[in-house]
Structure formats: structure tokens, C-alpha cells
Amino acid sequence: MTNLFDLAGRIAIVTGSAQGMGRAMAMALAEAGADLVLLDRNAAGIETTAHTIRQLGRKALPIAGDVTATDHIDQVFATVDREFGRVDILGNVAGEAKAGAAEDMALADIRTTFHNLVISRYYTCQLAGRRMLAQGKGSIMSIGSIAGVSSLGRAQSVYGMAMAAVIQMTRELSTEWAGRGVRVNCIVPAQVLGANGLGPRMEADPWLRDTFLRGIPAGRFGQPDDIKGLSVLLASDAADWITGAIIPMDGGNLAMNGGGGLLAPIMERHGQKQ
Numbered sequence: 001m002t003n004l005f006d007l008a009g010r011i012a013i014v015t016g017s018a019q020g021m022g023r024a025m026a027m028a029l030a031e032a033g034a035d036l037v038l039l040d041r042n043a044a045g046i047e048t049t050a051h052t053i054r055q056l057g058r059k060a061l062p063i064a065g066d067v068t069a070t071d072h073i074d075q076v077f078a079t080v081d082r083e084f085g086r087v088d089i090l091g092n093v094a095g096e097a098k099a100g101a102a103e104d105m106a107l108a109d110i111r112t113t114f115h116n117l118v119i120s121r122y123y124t125c126q127l128a129g130r131r132m133l134a135q136g137k138g139s140i141m142s143i144g145s146i147a148g149v150s151s152l153g154r155a156q157s158v159y160g161m162a163m164a165a166v167i168q169m170t171r172e173l174s175t176e177w178a179g180r181g182v183r184v185n186c187i188v189p190a191q192v193l194g195a196n197g198l199g200p201r202m203e204a205d206p207w208l209r210d211t212f213l214r215g216i217p218a219g220r221f222g223q224p225d226d227i228k229g230l231s232v233l234l235a236s237d238a239a240d241w242i243t244g245a246i247i248p249m250d251g252g253n254l255a256m257n258g259g260g261g262l263l264a265p266i267m268e269r270h271g272q273k274q
């Protein structure tokens with residue numbers, strides 16, 4: 001029987017692959033058989049990821065640099081063309097954002113956030129998409145956020161706007177490219193530990209930790225490895241008819257009405273722990 005999840009012989013590019021969800025995605029794709037191109041500013045981090053992938057018998061090419069710089073991305077794809085001659089999978093994970101009260105956000109910070117999360121990702125999709133369209137097949141996965149679907153508050157207006165643009169980018173590209181074999185999907189996480197300094201923020205403010213947890217019916221925060229199964233599914237032939245999907249990876253956050261914050265005391269009355 002054919003293994004629909006087998007990625008042997010495929011070339012995957014994953015941004016932000018030195019740590020967190022980017023590293024977990026890269027490892028999952030390698031474990032399923034893909035060879036990896038690893039992009040991150042953290043040179044030591046992607047070297048470590050590359051070493052672990054090579055231990056699996058896969059090829060791993062770490063390229064350190066700023067993935068939000070378009071000239072760097074040009075160089076990356078030129079290298080991929082030379083070394084591999086194809087791109088089958090793209091994981092858009094990296095991208096930083098500025099936070100602040102809406103009335104105080106500087107235009108420079110707004111531009112930086114949109115460049116990092118939207119413009120640079122769109123450009124990476126363009127370069128990968130051209131190659132995938134030429135070969136008639138490919139899978140693009142972008143990391144979005146629940147902030148792009150519903151408001152987080154907490155001085156995250158620009159981040160939410162940018163993530164909403166990532167979600168719409170997914171819909172637009174998937175609609176244009178689906179008929180030519182290129183699938184484009186978006187993974188929408190809630191709070192994942194080990195990403196974006198979330199842990200230290202909650203340690204400094206226990207109220208923030210409790211607030212986040214009340215919004216997650218599953219009763220726990222996400223872990224980077226939670227993305228592994230979904231990454232392999234979306235990259236593989238098992239998802240051949242899945243494109244334009246905005247898929248929550250959020251422990252039930254988006255499914256729960258705002259009044260669901262009452263879940264915590266209800267669970268406690270029934271002897272369940274969050």
C-alpha cells in the first residue's frame with residue numbers, strides 16, 4: 001500500500017528553523033523523508049537542527065541570514081536551484097512583530113511588522129511558487145495566529161492586522177494556484193511555549209498565564225512539537241485536495257465563545273485540572 005505521508009525525495013525550505021515551531025516542522029518533514037533547507041538568523045541554531053536531520057540520513061543545508069531581507073531570499077533560492085534543482089515544500093514560520101498600544105504605535109514599527117509578517121512572506125511564496133508551478137506540484141504552509149481571526153487585545157492590533165493579511169494571502173494564493181498543482185494552507189496556533197518569548201512573559205506576569213489558559217479548553221499550552229503531524233499532513237499527498245485551509249492548532253480556543261472563560265471553575269468543580 002502506498003504511504004501517502006512519504007516525503008522521500010522532496011525538498012523543503014523552512015524559515016525560522018533554529019528553534020520552536022520552525023525547528024519542529026523541519027524535523028517532522030525530515031522524519032517523513034524530505035531533505036531540508038534551513039533558514040534563520042541564528043546560525044548556531046540551524047547548524048544544530050541540520051546536524052540532527054543528518055543523523056536521520058537526510059540532507060540538510062543551513063543558510064544563516066535575515067529571512068525578511070528580499071536580497072537574502074533571492075540568494076537562498078539561487079542556492080537551492082544550484083544544489084537541489086527544485087522546491088517541493090515551503091514552511092513560512094519566521095516573522096517578528098512589534099507590539100504597543102494602538103494610539104502609540106510608531107509608523108516605523110507598523111511598517112516593520114507588515115514587512116516581516118506579510119511582505120517578506122509573500123515574496124518567499126512568490127519565489128517558491130514560481131518553481132512549484134513550473135514543476136506542476138508543491139505545498140506552501142504559513143504560520144498564522146488566532147490574532148488574525150479574532151482580537152487578542154493586549155496592545156496587539158498591528159500583529160493581528162498582519163496575521164489577518166497572512167490568512168487572506170493564503171486564500172488568494174491558493175485560489176490562483178490550485179488549478180496548477182500548488183497548494184497553499186495556513187496553520188493558526190494559539191499560545192505555544194518556546195515561541196516568541198512567551199514563557200518569560202508569563203513568568204513575569206502570572207495573571208497573563210491564567211488569562212491565556214482560560215481561553216484554551218484543552219487545558220494546556222501548545223508545544224512546538226504539536227505542529228509536527230499537521231506539517232507532514234499538509235506537505236504530503238495525503239492532503240492532495242486540501243488547499244486554502246485556515247487550520248486552527250489552538251486547543252479549542254477559536255471554537256469557544258468569549259463566555260467560555262467560565263470553563264475553568266466548571267472543570268474545577270468536577271475535579272478536572274487545567
